[in-house]
Amino acid sequence: MKHFLLATTLIFSAPAAMACETVTIGDLTVEHAWSKATIGAGRPGVFYVEIKNSGTTDDALVGITTPAAGMPMLHETVVQDGIASMPHAMSVPVPAGQSVQLAPGGYHGMLMELTTALKEGDSFPVTLSFEKSGEVTVNVDVLSLRAEGPDCADAGQ
Amino acid sequence: MRLRSLRIILWIAATAAVITFLAVRWWPATDDTATADSAFMPTFALADSEGRMRTTAEFRGKFLLVFFGFTSCPDVCPTTLSEVAQVMDDLGSAAGSVQPIFISIDPERDRRLGLDDYTKAFHPAILALAGSEEDTKSAAASFKIFYEQEADTSSPDGYTMAHSPSLYLIGPDGEWLRQFTYGTSAAEIVSDLLTRL
Numbered sequence: 001m002k003h004f005l006l007a008t009t010l011i012f013s014a015p016a017a018m019a020c021e022t023v024t025i026g027d028l029t030v031e032h033a034w035s036k037a038t039i040g041a042g043r044p045g046v047f048y049v050e051i052k053n054s055g056t057t058d059d060a061l062v063g064i065t066t067p068a069a070g071m072p073m074l075h076e077t078v079v080q081d082g083i084a085s086m087p088h089a090m091s092v093p094v095p096a097g098q099s100v101q102l103a104p105g106g107y108h109g110m111l112m113e114l115t116t117a118l119k120e121g122d123s124f125p126v127t128l129s130f131e132k133s134g135e136v137t138v139n140v141d142v143l144s145l146r147a148e149g150p151d152c153a154d155a156g157q
Numbered sequence: 158m159r160l161r162s163l164r165i166i167l168w169i170a171a172t173a174a175v176i177t178f179l180a181v182r183w184w185p186a187t188d189d190t191a192t193a194d195s196a197f198m199p200t201f202a203l204a205d206s207e208g209r210m211r212t213t214a215e216f217r218g219k220f221l222l223v224f225f226g227f228t229s230c231p232d233v234c235p236t237t238l239s240e241v242a243q244v245m246d247d248l249g250s251a252a253g254s255v256q257p258i259f260i261s262i263d264p265e266r267d268r269r270l271g272l273d274d275y276t277k278a279f280h281p282a283i284l285a286l287a288g289s290e291e292d293t294k295s296a297a298a299s300f301k302i303f304y305e306q307e308a309d310t311s312s313p314d315g316y317t318m319a320h321s322p323s324l325y326l327i328g329p330d331g332e333w334l335r336q337f338t339y340g341t342s343a344a345e346i347v348s349d350l351l352t353r354l
């Protein structure tokens with residue numbers, strides 16, 4: 001029983017490790033980068049992350065690139081008057097002193113033309129380009145198809 | 158005096174806003190086809206992944222959890238599918254009386270990409286349907302849901318789909334019971350279902 005518990009702890013903590021890693025660039029902190037497993041490579045994948053701006057200057061996420069997809073883009077899910085749509089987001093504002101989340105039901109990175117299917121437990125790098133702070137690369141954990149987010153001890157909203 | 162008329166105008170505006178909100182939120186239930194003596198009975202006749210025609214009539218006696226979506230949708234649709242999968246898991250032994258049905262509003266592309274392996278990856282109980290363009294339109298009209306193809310160069314194949322993301326609950330006699338708006342938790346849906354089963 002003890003071994004079983006230990007084993008499950010390892011299974012659950014290992015994949016969470018990278019999504020829980022924190023990367024900083026200037027005043028920006030980037031963490032909780034995750035994605036969901038895909039069925040095959042024919043459908044787009046998704047990219048979620050949390051960005052905190054502890055500085056006094058507004059910044060903005062203006063683009064993403066990754067070797068995992070030929071056409072990665074920023075999108076925003078909008079539910080208005082009972083209709084969900086997904087317009088292209090030119091940029092995601094990261095105002096001074098605030099946090100923004102790319103999270104289910106809102107902003108997301110849309111990973112089109114996947115080079116390969118994303119499998120749970122895999123990870124891949126995504127480079128985020130900020131208007132002012134420049135570029136930073138994070139490791140993205142692929143969680144299960146039904147995941148709602150990484151399980152980090154500090155994953156506060 | 159000016160303040161008073163301003164206040165009246167604000168009250169009128171607020172009341173109008175509330176009425177509009179309620180109308181938008183509950184319109185299928187308050188639609189004039191749902192009068193007391195004739196229940197609102199939405200129907201579909203759509204092909205499953207093997208090409209067999211499936212209709213609402215064959216599910217009499219079961220509760221149906223119906224939702225519309227498309228499989229190239231990485232954000233909204235997987236959230237709803239995960240929610241439905243969780244509901245089916247949490248219903249336990251009562252799951253047998255609930256049939257979750259995913260209706261593709263992007264049927265041609267979804268058939269090409271493979272419909273069943275997608276929904277089954279969320280939960281084996283989910284039945285995926287992708288009919289002809291015509292049949293899909295009829296089903297959507299019958300459920301009074303909106304969907305539309307939007308040209309979008311930032312999406313795969315140059316288009317994306319806008320659609321109603323709610324879950325619709327249909328009773329064992331085929332009657333409309335309610336909708337669960339996008340974002341309703343699995344726990345809430347389960348507790349609602351358990352009061353009916």
Ligand SMILES: [Cu+2]
Pocket residue numbers: 075076086108109110231232
């Ligand atoms: Cu998108």
